[in-house]
Amino acid sequence: MENQIYPCLWFDGQAQEASKFYCSIFKNSKIIADNQMVITFELNGKKFMGLNGGPEFKFNEAVSFVIDCETQEEIDHLWENLTSDGGKEGNCGWLKDKFGVSWQVVPTILPKLLSNPDRAKNVMDAYMKMKKFDIEKLKNA
Structure with a gap:
């Protein structure tokens, strides 16, 4: 079963x-x-x-739903819609929707970028300054 x-x-x-x-x-x-x-x-x-x-x-950040996104278009669509009507942006890809549910909208490329020892610190520094992830800025960090 x-x-x-x-x-x-x-x-x-x-x-x-x-x-x-x-x-x-x-x-x-x-x-x-x-x-x-x-x-x-x-x-x-x-x-x-x-x-x-x-x-x-009430909902809180102790539980969140992670959404893996392949493209910037997916990130933009989800971010815009989940923060609409009173949702709130957080840092590093986190947000709360209008019901208070926490979500993490994350590019699938992030673990690969962070696994490169020569670039990991720059990538981390870049994403720590972001609310919604920007894939191009992460790639260029």
Whole structure:
């Protein structure tokens, strides 16, 4: 038997709104089930659950979702959409969306650039000054 592991996101009455918001941003995304209390949805084919649990718990940076991006266009699209309507930019590719969920929008080339001992410090210095990652600036660091 194979057990699937997936996150449950606790919202204060905003699970439907959040699931629709996320599905509008990510390709291959859809709402699978919605009984008003629990919403099951997929983002890029990955299962999530949204729970209308009430005001007791809030999101924080202790948990975030990492999004690997091949291109600057992907980074720009995700950054713009996830920070829209009250989302907040953070440093080094981190952001919070309008629901308070933390995301890391990261270029897939970053580990390769950091693994080059001759360039790692320059790359690190460059990305530490960034909010949204700029792939060309990282490559040129």
